[in-house]
Amino acid sequence: MAELKLMKGNEAFAEAAIRAGADGYFGYPITPQSEVIEYLMAEQPENRTGMVVVQAESEVAAINMVYGGAGCGKKVLTSSSSPGISLKLEGISYLAGAELPAVILNVVRGGPGLGTIQPSQADYNQAVKGGGHGDYQLYVLAPASVQEMADFVGDAFDIAFKYRAPVLILSDGLIGQMMEKVYLKDQVPRWTDEQIHEMHSDWATYGRKDGRERNIITSLDLKSEKMEERVHRLQAKYKRMEEEDLRFEEIQTEDADYIIVAYGSSARIAQKTVELARAKGHKVGILRPITLFPFPKKRLMEMTKQVKGILSVELNMGQMVDDVRLAVEHKIPVEHFGRTGGIIHTPEEILEALEAKIIKG
Amino acid sequence: MAKIRGAIVVDTEKCKGCEVCIPACPTDVIGMSKEVNGKGYHFAYMENPEACTGCSNCAIVCPDGVISVFRVKLDN
Amino acid sequence: MDIKDIIKPENQVYKKTKLMTDNELSYCPGCGHGTTHRLMMEVVEEMGIADKTIGVAPVGCSVLAYDFMNVDMQQAAHGRAPALATAMNRLMPDKYVFTYQGDGDLAAIGTAETIHACNRGENIVIVFINNGIYGMTGGQMAPTTLPGMRSSTSPYGREISTMGSPIKMTELISNLPGVYSVSRHAVHSPKYVRKTKKAIRKAFEDTRLKKGLCFIEVVSNCNSGWKMTPRDSNVWLEENMLPFYELGDIKVEGKLIQK
Numbered sequence: 001m002a003e004l005k006l007m008k009g010n011e012a013f014a015e016a017a018i019r020a021g022a023d024g025y026f027g028y029p030i031t032p033q034s035e036v037i038e039y040l041m042a043e044q045p046e047n048r049t050g051m052v053v054v055q056a057e058s059e060v061a062a063i064n065m066v067y068g069g070a071g072c073g074k075k076v077l078t079s080s081s082s083p084g085i086s087l088k089l090e091g092i093s094y095l096a097g098a099e100l101p102a103v104i105l106n107v108v109r110g111g112p113g114l115g116t117i118q119p120s121q122a123d124y125n126q127a128v129k130g131g132g133h134g135d136y137q138l139y140v141l142a143p144a145s146v147q148e149m150a151d152f153v154g155d156a157f158d159i160a161f162k163y164r165a166p167v168l169i170l171s172d173g174l175i176g177q178m179m180e181k182v183y184l185k186d187q188v189p190r191w192t193d194e195q196i197h198e199m200h201s202d203w204a205t206y207g208r209k210d211g212r213e214r215n216i217i218t219s220l221d222l223k224s225e226k227m228e229e230r231v232h233r234l235q236a237k238y239k240r241m242e243e244e245d246l247r248f249e250e251i252q253t254e255d256a257d258y259i260i261v262a263y264g265s266s267a268r269i270a271q272k273t274v275e276l277a278r279a280k281g282h283k284v285g286i287l288r289p290i291t292l293f294p295f296p297k298k299r300l301m302e303m304t305k306q307v308k309g310i311l312s313v314e315l316n317m318g319q320m321v322d323d324v325r326l327a328v329e330h331k332i333p334v335e336h337f338g339r340t341g342g343i344i345h346t347p348e349e350i351l352e353a354l355e356a357k358i359i360k361g
Numbered sequence: 362m363a364k365i366r367g368a369i370v371v372d373t374e375k376c377k378g379c380e381v382c383i384p385a386c387p388t389d390v391i392g393m394s395k396e397v398n399g400k401g402y403h404f405a406y407m408e409n410p411e412a413c414t415g416c417s418n419c420a421i422v423c424p425d426g427v428i429s430v431f432r433v434k435l436d437n
Numbered sequence: 438m439d440i441k442d443i444i445k446p447e448n449q450v451y452k453k454t455k456l457m458t459d460n461e462l463s464y465c466p467g468c469g470h471g472t473t474h475r476l477m478m479e480v481v482e483e484m485g486i487a488d489k490t491i492g493v494a495p496v497g498c499s500v501l502a503y504d505f506m507n508v509d510m511q512q513a514a515h516g517r518a519p520a521l522a523t524a525m526n527r528l529m530p531d532k533y534v535f536t537y538q539g540d541g542d543l544a545a546i547g548t549a550e551t552i553h554a555c556n557r558g559e560n561i562v563i564v565f566i567n568n569g570i571y572g573m574t575g576g577q578m579a580p581t582t583l584p585g586m587r588s589s590t591s592p593y594g595r596e597i598s599t600m601g602s603p604i605k606m607t608e609l610i611s612n613l614p615g616v617y618s619v620s621r622h623a624v625h626s627p628k629y630v631r632k633t634k635k636a637i638r639k640a641f642e643d644t645r646l647k648k649g650l651c652f653i654e655v656v657s658n659c660n661s662g663w664k665m666t667p668r669d670s671n672v673w674l675e676e677n678m679l680p681f682y683e684l685g686d687i688k689v690e691g692k693l694i695q696k
Contacts, residue, residue: 023528024524024527024528026524052527052528054523054524054527056520056523056553057549057550057552057553058549060517060520060549060550061517061520061523061549061550061553062520064513064514064517064520064521064524064550065520065521065523065524066524067511067513067514067517067520067521067524068493068511068513068520068521068522068523068524068525069524069525069527069528071511071521072491072524072525072528072529074524074528076524076528090514091514091517094514098511098512205491205509205510205511206491206509206529206532207488207489207490207491207508207509207529207532208487208488208490208507208508208509209488210488211488214503214507214508214509214510215509215510216503216509216510216511216512217510217511217512218494218503218511218512219512220500220501220512366438366443367443368440368443368444370444375461377465377466377467378466379466379467379660379667379668380467380666380667380668381467381625381667381668381671383668384626384668384671385626385627402466407440410440415443415450417450417451418627420451420452421451421472421627421630421631421634422472422624422625422626422627422630423471423472424462424464424466424467424468424469424470424471424472424475425461425462425464425466425471426453426454426457426471426475427453428451429449429451429452429453430449430450430451430452431443431444431445431448431449431450432443432448432450433438433442433443433448435438
């Protein structure tokens with residue numbers, strides 16, 4: 001029986017992590033997501049489930065703690081915001097290369113640089129196009145509600161261990177800070193040592209139990225042939241993610257002439273835009289990617305048969321819009337609208353842009 | 362008094378000819394071969410085998426662990 | 438007596454531990470890495486803890502330590518090994534966890550991770566190989582390079598006014614309450630090798646006391662980086678490195694040794 005609470009996005013994430021059977025959280029304070037570690041420290045999950053919570057000396061240290069824990073077959077996670085995620089990118093690349101399951105939350109704030117503490121969505125490229133070095137891809141989930149902040153933790157761990165890959169939850173300062181009703185799932189027990197040995201004895205480094213061959217966690221392949229093999233192995237995972245774990249939502253698209261593509265906060269705000277637009281007689285719908293990678297490319301291409309134009313709405317200067325354009329192969333017009341630097345666009349502003357750039361354009 | 366006789370066996374293909382074993386030996390047993398191994402290194406060998414007491418100094422200082430040591434107590 | 442009478446299995450008193458793999462070491466001839474790896478694996482074998490030990494390899498020449506040490510190992514980003522080890526220690530407190538790091542890894546890029554793992558008193562062993570130079574990348578200056586010592590980035594000798602003095606990381610972290618034991622050793626001659634092995638054994642055993650981090654520095658040669666033969670490099674080490682990086686116990690059972 002799920003528990004109903006009124007919670008802040010960041011806190012719901014933290015509580016959900018405990019309930020998802022996480023073994024460890026390693027993090028560092030940064031606005032607007034410090035509530036995650038504060039909530040965990042106050043909750044003392046060590047007493048509830050044995051989950052370990054460590055405040056690391058930096059985001060760099062935290063992501064490397066995640067790497068160490070993930071390599072042992074443990075469910076571990078970290079959280080940060082934009083500048084802190086930049087610090088983690090080396091570690092994220094290593095997680096991807098070493099094929100480690102882990103969950104990373106980015107509560108995006110305005111940037112670049114130290115930026116602002118207000119919400120933004122300007123880390124799309126960082127999350128989806130790499131950010132860290134090398135041929136890798138993150139599975140990216142974009143919550144648009146406090147409920148999804150909670151639900152996505154368990155989902156993220158499932159994906160991470162299904163593929164042995166790091167998963168990024170790309171939230172933003174609005175979702176992280178707002179309070180909404182949330183149904184919290186029942187406690188999933190943490191894996192026992194025996195369960196970990198059974199499930200992960202072929203790769204995890206928990207000690208050469210029963211004299212098995214040693215396991216090595218590494219992303220190094222000095223022989224290029226081996227490195228190419230490794231990269232192909234990673235790519236095969238990403239292809240499978242696209243085939244099996246794509247998620248998106250459609251709102252009022254059945255009869256739509258125009259659609260807004262938006263995720264996270266922008267998708268929530270755009271729902272009001274749809275209301276306003278339809279009141280004016282425009283048939284507008286929303287395609288909300290829930291996973292940013294995999295991206296709903298096929299669905300977007302299908303929609304070019306029905307829809308006359310797309311407005312990509314994102315709290316930045318235009319990042320996801322490129323992926324929308326690629327998906328529709330220029331069959332229909334695609335434009336971007338977004339406020340940035342921590343300013344949040346209003347439903348009316350979005351409607352104005354839709355009318356100016358797409359409907360009348 | 363019992364005499365101790367020792368002997369070492371060097372994995373000549375793995376020896377890298379670093380010679381760190383030579384000063385380690387208290388009785389000057391070890392020399393470097395005139396021949397080279399498959400990698401082109403001169404390898405360590407017992408040049409003065411009678412002097413070996415099997416003390417293992419050479420083996421414990423060898424960076425590549427290529428030396429095995431044998432020791433026998435002789436009663437005279 | 439004939440040599441072949443001596444060389445019989447019943448007479449064997451020393452052979453390389455099974456916990457070193459059969460892979461040929463990628464290290465240069467004469468390098469202290471090989472010796473130190475072997476001592477650590479001998480200790481793990483003698484303590485019977487191969488099934489409970491996890492090591493963290495650095496970036497540097499010993500990035501490939503996992504090819505040679507036959508225990509579960511993780512390869513860490515440069516300098517980050519103590520962070521990986523921290524998580525292992527917290528998540529699996531009954532396991533033996535060690536990091537194996539060079540001078541760039543531990544005292545340059547990893548300074549924060551080193552200090553904070555020491556400060557938190559993680560129940561791990563840190564083995565710090567100090568050869569005063571960056572071997573893997575071709576012989577550049579390290580934080581522990583001696584004043585006046587030449588390297589590829591200090592071709593006229595380390596100049597303190599622009600490059601700073603060498604850092605004695607070992608003394609620095611020994612002041613932290615979270616550190617239980619600190620000692621400095623060498624492996625270039627048998628008498629030092631025996632002491633180093635004892636220290637490694639004690640460090641592994643002491644992590645069970647859960648009284649804090651056990652730190653061992655091994656001052657080693659780098660004949661390639663120093664551009665000498667292995668034997669000459671060990672002489673140079675005795676004459677130059679050891680007077681500066683003094684061997685011996687620095688902290689025992691949580692107490693600094695007064696000198």
